[in-house]
Amino acid sequence: MAFSCVLVTGATGFIGAHVVDNLLSRGIKVRAAARSRSKAEIMIETRPFAKSILEFVYIDDIAEPNVFDQAMEGVDAVIHLASPLNYSVADKERELIIPAINGVRSILQAAAKNNIKRFVMTSSFGAVLDMDREKNTPWKYTAEDWNPISYAEAADPSASPQDAYRGSKKFAEQEAWKFMAQEKPAFELVTLCPSMVFGPTAHPVTSVDTLNESNALLWRVASGVEPLPPARFNFWIDVRDLAEVHVQALLNPNAGGKRYLPVSSQKFSYQLASEIMRDNFPAEKDRISSGVQEINENVDVDTAPVTKDLNIEYRDFKETIVDFLTQAYLLETAK
Numbered sequence: 001m002a003f004s005c006v007l008v009t010g011a012t013g014f015i016g017a018h019v020v021d022n023l024l025s026r027g028i029k030v031r032a033a034a035r036s037r038s039k040a041e042i043m044i045e046t047r048p049f050a051k052s053i054l055e056f057v058y059i060d061d062i063a064e065p066n067v068f069d070q071a072m073e074g075v076d077a078v079i080h081l082a083s084p085l086n087y088s089v090a091d092k093e094r095e096l097i098i099p100a101i102n103g104v105r106s107i108l109q110a111a112a113k114n115n116i117k118r119f120v121m122t123s124s125f126g127a128v129l130d131m132d133r134e135k136n137t138p139w140k141y142t143a144e145d146w147n148p149i150s151y152a153e154a155a156d157p158s159a160s161p162q163d164a165y166r167g168s169k170k171f172a173e174q175e176a177w178k179f180m181a182q183e184k185p186a187f188e189l190v191t192l193c194p195s196m197v198f199g200p201t202a203h204p205v206t207s208v209d210t211l212n213e214s215n216a217l218l219w220r221v222a223s224g225v226e227p228l229p230p231a232r233f234n235f236w237i238d239v240r241d242l243a244e245v246h247v248q249a250l251l252n253p254n255a256g257g258k259r260y261l262p263v264s265s266q267k268f269s270y271q272l273a274s275e276i277m278r279d280n281f282p283a284e285k286d287r288i289s290s291g292v293q294e295i296n297e298n299v300d301v302d303t304a305p306v307t308k309d310l311n312i313e314y315r316d317f318k319e320t321i322v323d324f325l326t327q328a329y330l331l332e333t334a335k
């Protein structure tokens with residue numbers, strides 16, 4: 001499939017910036033949606049080669065009704081990544097769950113009014129994972145699986161921010177599939193449910209203190225915060241591979257109407273991350289956190305559909321860690 005202009009939301013975020021770069025490297029025109037003018041300006045300044053094919057539109061809050069109407073004009077495909085991913089929130093329902101659901105509703109309504117051919121949405125493995133089943137029962141997750149968490153459980157003030165986030169992703173993705181079934185728009189939906197995403201950043205990051213949530217966990221290990229962060233599951237993907245998954249989900253005619261779980265077939269733990277860091281950055285060895293962390297061999301993910309339909313080859317965890325940490329140490333000293 002070929003597109004004349006792709007609207008990318010969350011373009012100034014960790015994954016979004018890599019998706020933007022992947023599209024630009026193919027000469028595909030990108031209309032990037034951002035809420036921060038200063039981040040958008042940095043993205044433009046650092047991509048002088050893309051002047052003629054990268055433009056920004058400003059969407060202050062994705063959850064506002066009709067907010068995408070103008071941004072959608074002249075666009076024929078959408079990659080929707082914007083969603084709150086921040087565990088330091090005071091009101092989890094208001095700041096995580098409601099904006100995720102309303103954001104999806106608002107952008108799908110705008111897409112249906114325009115000439116959109118394909119809509120790729122970034123959901124999460126959190127929308128798939130069943131924490132209780134995982135503890136004891138051997139299980140291979142497929143695109144048929146859904147996190148059983150109820151709205152009431154996710155929105156309960158006593159829920160952890162992680163559970164509220166996982167709920168937000170489940171309900172937002174279900175909202176998208178419900179919209180497709182009820183409204184039957186002319187475009188095809190593809191949803192992606194990646195697990196933990198790690199790797200070097202391409203979006204504006206001014207210090208190691210402002211890294212995105214998933215890379216911040218790696219930085220905790222690298223900078224010696226004890227103990228190792230808990231790995232609630234051992235699935236991960238490199239951000240550059242995930243950007244390629246997004247673009248293939250857009251371009252590949254066979255992907256339409258499908259739900260994919262982009263997950264490397266190699267499992268990770270923060271113990272493994274720590275060992276790779278120590279081996280590859282011997283000068284920092286003394287401050288890198290260490291600990292023992294088991295990999296749960298009871299659970300797996302069916303990685304075949306992504307590999308087969310989207311033709312993805314995954315990077316090794318070592319490459320991801322080394323590339324991330326090389327950049328993070330430079331960022332730390334540039335402070």
Ligand SMILES: NC(=O)c1ccc[n+]([C@@H]2O[C@H](COP(=O)([O-])OP(=O)(O)OC[C@H]3O[C@@H](n4cnc5c(N)ncnc54)[C@H](OP(=O)(O)O)[C@@H]3O)[C@@H](O)[C@H]2O)c1
Nearest residue numbers: 010012013014015061062081082083084124196197212214
């Ligand atoms: N990182 C992971 O491990 C992981 C794993 C699975 C799924 N995902 C999903 O991947 C997507 C991107 O995540 P990420 O890791 O790239 O996180 P991120 O760096 O925090 O990016 C999130 C993006 O969404 C934008 N955004 C959030 N709330 C918004 C709102 N209410 N209105 C307008 N824009 C809003 C942010 O804008 P600003 O740039 O202005 O902050 C940012 O560009 C999300 O849908 C997330 O759920 C991430």
